Amino acid sequence: MPIQGRVMNENGEPLSGVSIIEKGTDNGTYSAADGSFSLNVKDENAVLVISNVGFVKSEVSIKNNRTPIILLATLQNNMEEAVVVGYGKQKKISVTGAIASIQTKELKQSPAANLAVSLAGRLPGLTAIQKSGEPGRDITQLFIRGQGTVNVQSPIILVDGIERDLKSIDPNEVESVTILKDASSTAVFGVRGANGVILVTTRRGKSEVPEIGYSFQAGMQDFPNLIKPVNAFDYATLKNLALTNDGLSPAYSDYALERYKLHDDPLRYPDNDWNKINLKKYAFMQRHNLTISGGSKFAKYFVNAGYLGQGGQFRTEPHQPLGYDPAFKLDRYSFRSNIDLQLNKNLSAFLNVAGYVEKVNSPWGATGSNASLYIIAFGNDMPANVPGPLTQKGEILVGSAGQWSQYALINRSGYVKTTSGNITSSYGMEQKLNFITEGLSAKAMVSFDITPVNNLSAARGYESWMQVIDPNLKGADGKDSIYNVPSNAGVNTPLSISGTRSFTSLSNVQASVNYARVFNKHSLSSLLLFQQQSLIINEQLPFNSRGFATRWAYNYDSRYFFEFDAGYNGSEQFAKKRRYGFFPAVSGAWVISKEKFLKDASAIDLLKLRGSYGLVGNDRLGGQRFLYLDDVQLTGGGYSPSLGLGQTVQINLLKNQNLQWEVAKKTDLGLELGLFNSVTLSVDLFRERRDNILRNRGTVPLMNGLPISVLAPVNIGVVENKGYEVELDYQKKFDKDWSFLAKLNMSYARNRQLYADEPLLPPDYAYRYRETGYRIGQQFGYLVDKYFGSEQEIQLSPVQNVGGHTSRPGDFKYRDITGDGVVDQRDMAPILFSSVPEYSFGAALQASYKNFDLSILFQGVTNVSNYYMFRGTNSVSNYVARHLESWTPERASKGLPIEYPRLTTQANPNEIMNNFFINDASYIRLKNAEIGYNLPARMLSRLRIRGIRIFANGFNLMTWDRLPTKNFDPELTGDLSYPIVRIYNFGINVNF
Missing domain, CATH: 2.60.40.1120 (Carboxypeptidase-like, regulatory domain)
Structure with missing residues (x-):
């Protein structure tokens, strides 16, 4: 029928x-x-x-x-769902380790160009810090459960089981992203797993029904935070104030100040807004994706082709007549094909091939040797009263001899183009061995990746001119005449082409035996895996690793779970007798909700306790390789008074044959709770002790005969890191039209250096250690009590012996912590936190009504600080709004707010490491927001269209922070970084 x-x-x-x-x-x-x-x-x-x-x-x-x-109906708390773990999958209910994951739907809500940035605020335990917004060179630091070492701290990233880069992954290719946090989940990675692991699983064909999807997105980018110098009148006024404070003559006359104020002679007394001149209001970006998936009982496939184009914010001259394009921009073409074959009932195979071609362009002044990233810095340096940017003949115009021009660095210095490609391939087969015993299988995989990179640098010289106002020669209008004179000795030269090439290859071989069997209420599974990997960068010696991994898991009646994981790995980083290490971990879980006394508790879907303990290693020690070998060389020879003519032996490094990996001892306790098929709660407590941290000795006496710099580092450091994580989800389908989802997560991780072989400072220091007992990266500086109000107050106060500068009224009065009557380095104290947050949190809200949907993501960090003493915060070269309220006798006597010490043009004791410039960098950010509409299915079915969704979203939309100025983003730590961008985006998805 x-x-x-x-x-x-x-x-x-x-x-x-x-x-x-x-x-x-x-x-x-x-x-x-x-x-x-x-x-x-x-x-x-x-x-x-x-x-x-x-x-x-x-x-x-x-x-x-x-x-x-x-x-x-959607299953809100699906314990039978398979989740990705190291080298395999497990049912969610059987996971005894600490893991967290998100699916492709959430990732595609972000229009960011870099997948790593999109992870911020979405996963408990993961901290993402964006350090640049430059197209193609945006940098994001990732930390799992904070910092556990002073060496390389980033987690390893595996894409479909192979170590690869996150930056080039298209979100449309991704099925899920999973982070592994504790020893149980990372022990199988052995010597590489101590910093945590990020697993990216790409999409595969699932249905036998062919599905085709096309996605188009177009967006506009701008800079939400920019350093904004004051106008020409304020600049001239503040410069005069600084000179007067120094006892010098003002640089600008009353007449000049009047002209700047009235703007009635812009040719001689300009008031340039360099941000408006050199920046576009918006920069364009676009993304296209075409996906095809489907298959049959024999073969299933997933194919994705994508394009990402991202423009830069800086205004550039046309390609002609320059003859080249100096713009910041990124063009990336990507491709992925995942094919699964069922060759017979017991034998399956897969073939994964992916790649991309990427072209990153920028002005030479942004990456050239003598102007590295100074486009940003020099733009902030240029006062508004500097003329330009061009003469009437189109040449560069500057304000003084030899002065840099932001416009020139962008448009006239040449360009840099980096063209890189990447091809990744993985081939594998899996054979069921039920003829030996039911549940036994074997799997093998071979992968090979290549990444060629070509860097082209095209630099040119350009002439610049300086405007001169001659009061002795009047023009027809009776005003001082203006003419231009050469500012530098340069001339407009042709492009000078140079370049470098690099080639990286990665080969990986894996072979494993798996076993999974159920005996009544007993379930047993195991894994034994061999892996060998070789990474070759250019013509360097390979980075080789080899090892075994094993997992043994048992559960009884899906109530009691026990698991043993281990890795046995070797690395060429160490001497032959010390290359291999064993890293075991044990874990267990108790699903209390399966017990008889809770089985009838209809409100409780899940109540689970779990715990783990184990050892994991870290062989990514940074710096020089092969520290177990001596580095000794003969000098070129010469005359020595005692030896005569001849060569001498120069010792660059004395070997350390006992060099080893770091060892992390990790403990984790977790609770998982599910209620009413709508609420889930997960809580984790963790502690890590990292031993064998590679550090340079600090307590070697000088009498040993060799400087400390030639002694190889030793495994001597110890760091403790502990904290907790909380994730709370609420999901409810109210009726056929309304649904709601709220997800909250928070992570806390605080580290402390227990031992650093640090010399103990003399007893008269207020703090005798700078590292031992403190956080990694703890900043030290002077504590500001207030401003000096008079010379008499300076004479009656402790001597301010700071940087060799003499204090004057309006300078900071630093605290004499030691009470010895002198403020010097003995009084330096720990200030706030480090540059890596201790708290990270995220809050995601999603709602849908009929065909409409809305999602919002807030992300933030706290217990983090940065040293903000650079252009836009100091008064070295230019001024910003805070300098308008700098200290003056008049402001002090009237009790007006004072936002900055006295202005000066000379070296001073104010602009140094102190708690005025080390600021709390906590923030809350509206990271992502999206609204979408799905066209009615009935309307589309006649057109054989499965669905059309129209949406608009945004990225980095709003930020609330505690910084004293809004001139820069709290995630950035300097003025040489390309600003972080805000994105407004529109898109459409069509599925057939």
Whole structure:
């Protein structure tokens, strides 16, 4: 008897690839792209079993209903769902380690060019710090559970099981991102797992029904935070004030000040807003993606082709007549193909091929040797009263001899183009070995990646001119005449081309035996894996690693879980007898909600306790390789008074044959709770002790005969890191139209250096250590009490012996912590925190009504500080708004707010490491917001279109912070970084 029907989700959207089986038989089919299905059943009273991953299984009787419309409810707390772990998958309920993951839907809500940036605020335990917004060179630092070492702290990143880069991954290719945090989940990575692991799983074909999707996005970028110098009148006024404070003559006359104020002679007394001159209001970006997936019982496939184009914010001259393009921009073309083959009942194979071609362009002045990233800095340096940017003839115009011009660095210095490519390939097979014993299988995989990079640098010289105002020669209007004279000895030269090339290859071989078997209420699974990897960069000696990993997991009745994980790894970083290490971990879990005394508690979906303890290593020690070898060389020779003519031996490094990896001892306790099929709570407490941290000795006496610099580092450092994580989710489907989701997560991790072989400072120091007992990166400086109000106060106060500068009224009065009557380095104290946050948090809200959906992500950090003493905060070259309220006798006597010490043009004791310039860098950011609309399915079904979604989203939309000035983003730590961008984006997805 023929049956025809449709399968949809709670929102009325069609579901493809859903399994429909006649109960009690093997007669079944899958739903098509529009959710429809047809099936010939054997019994007119048959019951259909409908199932799909992530949905509640449903049974529907077809008695008197041959055209059923079936709605599947989303399973909010799906413990049977498979989650990715190291070298495999496990059911969610059986995971005994600390892991967290997100799916592709959340990742695609962000329009950011770099996938790593999109992870910020989404995963408990992961901290993402963006350090630059430059197209193609944006930098994001990732930390899992804070810092545990003074060496390389970043986690390892594996894409489909192979160590690869996150930057080039297209979000449309990603199925999920999982982070592994404790010893149980990372022990299989052995000597590489101490900093945590990020697993990226790419999408694969699932349904036999072909699916085609196209996505287009177009966005506008701007700089939400910019250093904004004062106008020409304020600059001239403040410069005169600084000179007067120094006892010098003012630089600007009253007449000049009047002209700047009235703007009535812009040619001679300009008032340039360099941000408006050199920056566009918006920069354009776009993204295109085409995905195709589907297959048959024999083969399934997923293919993605993508393009990302991102422009820069700086205004540039046309390609002609320059003959080249100096713009900041990125063009990236990417491709991925994942194919799965079922060769027979017991043998399967897969082939993954991916790649990209990327072109990154920028002005030579941004990356050239003598002006590295000074485009940003010099723009902030240029006062508003500097003329320019061009003469009437189109040449560079500056304010003084030899002065840099931001406009010239952008447009006239040449360009740099980096063209890079990447091809990754993985091939593997899996053979079921049930003929030996049921549940046994073997798997092998070979991968090979290549990454060529070509850097082209095209530099040119340019002439610049300086404007001269001659009061002795009057023009026709009676004003002082103006003419230009050469400012430098340069001339406009042709491009000088140079370049470098690099080539990186990575090969990886993996072979594993897996076993999984259920005996009544007993479940047993195991893994034994061999891996060998070789990374070759240019013509350097390879970075080789080799090792074994194993996992043994047992559970009884899905209530009691026990697991043993271990890695046995070797690395060429160490001497032959010390290359291999063993890293074991044990873990367990108790699902209390499965116990009889809670089985009837309908409100409790899940109550689970878990814990783990183990050892993990870190062989990424940074710096020089092969520290177990001496570095000794003969000098070129020469005359020595005692030896005569001849060569001498120069010792650059004395070997350390006992060199080893860092060892992290990790403990984790976790609680998972699910209530009312709508609320989930996860809490983790963790502690790590990192031993064997490689450090330079600090307590070697000088009498040893060699400087400390030639002694190899030793495994002597110890760091403790501990904290907690909380994740709370609420998800509710109120009716067929309304649904709501709220996700909150917070992480806290504080480290402390227990031992650093640091020399103990003399007893008269207020703080005798600078590292031992403090956080990694703890900043020290002077504590400001107030401002000196008079010379008499200076004479009656402790001597300010800071930097060799004499204090004057209006300078900072530093605290004499030691009480010895002198303020010097003995009085330096720890200030605030380090540059890596101790608290990270995120709050995601999602709601849908009928065909509309809305999502919002807030992200933030606290207990973090940075040293903000650079252009835009100090008064070295230019002034900003805070300098308008600098100390003066008049402001002090009237009790007016004072935002800055006295202005000066000379070296002073103020602009140094102190708690005025070390600021709290905490912030809350509206990281992402998106609103979308799905066109009605009924309207599209006639066109054979499965769905169309129109959406608009934004990135880095608003920021609230504690900085004393809004001139820069709290994540940035200097004025040489390309500013972080804000994105307004529009897009459309079409699925066939």
